[in-house]
Amino acid sequence: MTDAPVLQIRNLSKAFGPVKALSGVQLELRRGEVHALCGENGAGKSTLMNMIGGVLQPDEGEILIDGQPVTVTSPATAQKLGIALVHQEIALCQDATVAENICMAAINARRAPLMNYGEVYAQAEKAMKQLAPIPVRTKVADLSISSQQLVEIAKALTLDCKVLILDEPTAALTETEAQRLFSIVRDLKVRGISVIYISHRMAEIFSLCDRVTVFRDGRYVATEAIASTSPDDVVRKMVGREITQLYPDKLASDAASGRTLLSVNDLSDGSRFANVDLDLKAGEILGIGGLIGAGRSEIAQTICGLRQASSGSVALDGKPLTIRSYADAVQAGLVYLSEDRKGSGVFLDLSIAANVSALDLGKLTGRFGLLDRRAEADQAASLAKRLGVRMAGIDAPVSTLSGGNQQKVAIAKQLSVSPKVIIMDEPTRGIDVGAKVEIHRLLRDLANQGVGIIVISSELPELIGLCDRVLVVREGAIAGELGAGQLDEEAIIMLASGVQPTPAHQGQVNHV
Amino acid sequence: ETANPFKCQPGEKYVMNVMVSGVEYWFPVYEMFKQAGQQFGCETAYTGTPEYDVNKQIASFDQALAQKPAGILVHPMNSDPFIEPINRAIEQGTAVVTFAADSPNSKRVSYITSDNVAEGTYAADAVAESMGGKGEYAVLENPGQDNHDKRVAAFVARMEAKWPDMKLVGRAASNQDPTKAYQAVLSLAQAHPDLGAVFMPEANSAIGAAQAAKEGGGKIKVMLADVNAKILDMIKAGEIFGSVNPNQGMQGYMGFMLLWLAKHPELIDPMNDAKRAGTNAMKVPFVDNGFSIVTKDNADDFYWDKYLKRRGTKGIEE
Amino acid sequence: MHADIKATGPSRSSFARLASMREAGLIVIILALCIAMSFASPHFLTWGNFRAMLMSFSIEGIVVVGMTILLIVGGIDLSVGSVVCFSMVVSGALFLMGLDPWTASLIGIAVSALIGAVMGFFVTVVGLNHFITSLAAMVIVRGLCLVITKGTPLSLFTLPPEFKAIGQGSFQGIPYVIIIFVVVVAIFDFLLRRATAFRKVFYTGSNEKAAQFSGIKTNQVKFWVTVLCATLSGVAGVIYMARFGAATPTFGAGMELNIIAAAVIGGASLKGGSGTIFGAILGIALLSVVTSSLILLDISVYWQDMIKGCILLAAVSADHFLHAKKS
Amino acid sequence: MHADIKATGPSRSSFARLASMREAGLIVIILALCIAMSFASPHFLTWGNFRAMLMSFSIEGIVVVGMTILLIVGGIDLSVGSVVCFSMVVSGALFLMGLDPWTASLIGIAVSALIGAVMGFFVTVVGLNHFITSLAAMVIVRGLCLVITKGTPLSLFTLPPEFKAIGQGSFQGIPYVIIIFVVVVAIFDFLLRRATAFRKVFYTGSNEKAAQFSGIKTNQVKFWVTVLCATLSGVAGVIYMARFGAATPTFGAGMELNIIAAAVIGGASLKGGSGTIFGAILGIALLSVVTSSLILLDISVYWQDMIKGCILLAAVSADHFLHAKKS
Ligand SMILES: Nc1ncnc2c1ncn2[C@@H]1O[C@H](COP(=O)(O)OP(=O)(O)OP(=O)(O)O)[C@@H](O)[C@H]1O
Ligand SMILES: Nc1ncnc2c1ncn2[C@@H]1O[C@H](COP(=O)(O)OP(=O)(O)OP(=O)(O)O)[C@@H](O)[C@H]1O
């Protein structure tokens, strides 16, 4: 590795109007290394990647490939330079098939006047198979968000590149898929391909990467070899302070006998899942785990009336709940945070303040049905502060926020109301370590005030660290329940995948 | 000056106002309006809106009015909406005469037009006679446009009254669209193989209708009102049976005269109570400017461009 | 960025606020046109001319209000011209049958609302899109006008003067029509920016799914906005009737394009989620000033359309640049 | 679900494929109408009548092809009627100036393409949206037609018969117009499904950003599709000229709504990303069958609009249900 770095960034700056997203940052990527890029939400990671990928143009500074300065004017140029970018935000053509999406760059470059669908399917199949068995002839619109994320990755894998940029690829993935991705990345590395890997999950970074670069507030902080640093050290560099306690204290075991807040009986939707029973006590944080496509989101959405149930019943606070639409659920005090931030979580074109207040406008409505804009602004400002949203102001459209900050806005929206039960689907997807701690503490505070909380998460440490109890869903049915004392990664994975538990675990699992 | 009272004061201006101002029907009207104006030493102007929109026409009328002209010769797209603007014009001393369409409840001085009923009636007679008083016919319509509706109604009424063996087999709305007219005539011809004639009250539809008739073997006689170069060519070629064309030029010339007199009532002193009562002595409620029957023989005289060339003027652009 | 949803801190001066508005560019362009015109024609800067221009778009302006709100929710209504006409025709026919004109007008507005409700039903319950639903409604309602009038204009010469005054009278020299227009615009502009109910219109239009996931009954929102647009068309129809003293079955044909264009010039998007009433009104004012100017300048009719289109394109491009500069 | 995007395995019978197509519902509805009509009128099921119906929409069908592709890319073109007219008028005027009709027509088509290019420029370089750009173009181009013709129809009576044959002649009893129409539709339907270049149209319309990320120059795609739509309008204009032997400056006014409606009925979305040529052609066929049927049944003109609108609404609703059932 004596030759010039494959990719080098020198003194690069970028501003969006008054917002300085990056000032004078640098980065060096060696041949065949996996280089982690860390930083809080809004630190400028994606912005930098977008400039390398030709989506944005830098205001100042240089990008060098193999020692040669280049200007990356468009994504097409980036591809020619051998740069492949998996965007943080899913950008797929919803009306086209998985295969066409995966092979889109090839189709674009194709000289022959007519399509060769056979070839497209075969190639897509090959790329997809490495990651997950998603049928390549389905329309992307019919896939869940996590499957779309996999398609997005597969798309980059078909490119013949020397630099692969992965911007939070695992944010929506479960352990299984993530592991598969890691083995692919290690493969690429062996073949001399360099990878920039962005993630907020320290464990991944430390198991996968060679070096790590940290950004803070749009500035370069440091680059370290993984071998010579520690997660705590990286977090300290990122946040600028020590984070002592990653997860809040759990529910004291004597309080666990609180009244049942939400009880779901024999719920089925007629297609994705069947016969789901579930109880949630006041003050409890219940986790739901499972593999991609297990049907967790569908169960949660059906409970809330966002999907049609075919049979079964839901009772809230002892009273049977008749929900015709989600609005009824909100009225009754049952709210749901979507896993699809862009599709159904936020209003990209509207201001942060308007986003935060969307769930309960009644609270902000004064006389004559008019909106109290001062109250709206105050509410947004205080929640944004609490969650550490990095923004130009609460009037800025959500589209100008970084991915993690958009997620914080979506969460702020849920927290702005005072529900009895909150169901959160992948709540901390894309959120940095510091903010995650804050969100977890908020959730625990709410639970302590008697709110029931359900957290669906693909991140096992989160399930284990945050939840009092975890249900594992497999193929549309609840495969088992793990109590506070039984929570560990292996147990969850085994229930989720259906692999027979080893005798050592047998005693810990209560089959439902 | 006293020698010739028929002279305008400097700055005395007469305006013509129409809707869909870009179409050629109005041009011969203005041509004679302008000529009369020049002979009187007056300024004239052609105004209106290119759109088929009464609201916009009223706006252009109001704007013309804001310049305080001596008189306006107006074709009110709809009659009643013009009552208020016309009355306002009269109040401010601008004379108003309507042409080709009227606003009878307004205080306009006169109305000059060809007789739509007579046009329809004549067209019916001509068609029926040529078919020996026996056969099937259809009409294309433009429902809602008053003068067109009158022509069609008169055509049908005449057939029923005078030609009992002429059978009306279909009515379709072509709304002045040649493609719609084309489709309508093709469909009518399918449903009624013996269809012998089709009448429409305007020229746009006729282009499509004539083409359809031609494709149908040329046994359908196309009769219409109004003309344009294409229609005239087809008449000459025998592809269109004939047309009744209002005498537009006379609408313009007489329209001007009526306006001028309304503005200068002091020139006349008819035997009535106007002088004593102090009302406008110029009152001719209705003038019929007549119409022409355009056939192979006289079609050449109706080409607008030839007419312009013969006269050596620039049409509406002066 | 939407001025309407954006909270403006008390610290900013009202001038800065004005300059930062989405509409600032349009205002500048209209003013520039007016100044140029006042040099070109001595008749331009007269109350008579302004009155004519204002009168020519103020009733349409009421329809523009409804259309803008509908565009914000992500819908569109091609039937507005037909509904305006229908309201005229129904009220007129009822009046001729002996009803007093006020009751007749209320019924006219009510049936317009009903048409909106039927369209809303097809959009929200059946699941058709606004474009095709309102296209069918446009044809059907126009047909109803023809059926009711038998194709001939209803002459409402006998309307009592106090009713006609709505369309023809004036208060202290200012026509009632203009007063009504200003009031309607002011109310809806205010409501759209401030009322909770209208905020939901923005949510629904911006991201329908996210709105549903925020507990908003988006179908209800779309339904009522569709009804509102048709109702305002009905109101416009009644005012037109009072102004013209007639009900013509072909009235308002082709009006929809002009109205949608006004809203789009004013910043509304066909994709939903954005638009302001004030902007849309500036849009229709721009169209009207351009038309009037050409007439006033005595431009040859052959050239009017062409010049009008070019000015429109130039104005929209200029607005686009002025707007892009800021953000 | 779009038949064109969905790959159909070789195992499926062609009947199953037909039934699963997006267009199956429309075909059923059109067939049902035809069957009903053949009972109602003995003249309906004749070659003459079918020929008449085909003739009536086949030239417009060529414009529908262009519009559908433009809708797929997320655009819209309100100027098609004006461009059709412009192509007629330019070719006609050049012919009258002494050019041979073939060269004149080529120039007519070329200037239509040029108008498309200008619109494409405003959309891609200036950054205006298709709606407002094409609206301005509609007005400007109509104005140009007036300027060229001085408001009077050009009579092209002297067009040589071999040129007129394009619009009026036939080969073995099948009119050339229909042959041209079928060929154009077949070519573009095939290309849209199979050609690499046209797939980019779908991608751009479906998610412009995603397409850009894959290296597709979406502005180029949008530009060329805009040009294509205008060019096909130009072709239609020339054929109309050959059929009618005239160039009327008001020709094609209002045509755009009919054309867009056809495409939308056939499954195209105003939001881009979906639509098929075949569907759009079925859409215009449906509109045409309804119109012809009303004339054949000798329905009163006053009722025609209303009935036509109701049938349209019913057909679209039925199609929606048939389609929703499947997915
Ligand atoms: N289009 C834009 N307009 C204005 N500001 C922007 C825009 N895009 C990004 N920003 C700002 O630039 C900063 C950096 O954003 P970026 O997306 O690079 O963050 P990030 O490090 O990727 O964060 P995350 O971990 O949340 O993805 C943020 O403060 C963001 O608000
Ligand atoms: N709109 C849809 N149409 C058809 N199938 C869908 C749709 N949305 C999701 N699916 C499928 O349903 C399955 C379950 O998705 P879901 O999102 O509920 O899974 P999950 O257990 O929540 O997992 P994760 O959220 O991690 O993806 C997936 O296999 C997905 O392909």
Ligand SMILES: [Mg+2]
């Ligand atoms: Mg990011």
Ligand SMILES: [Mg+2]
């Ligand atoms: Mg999920």
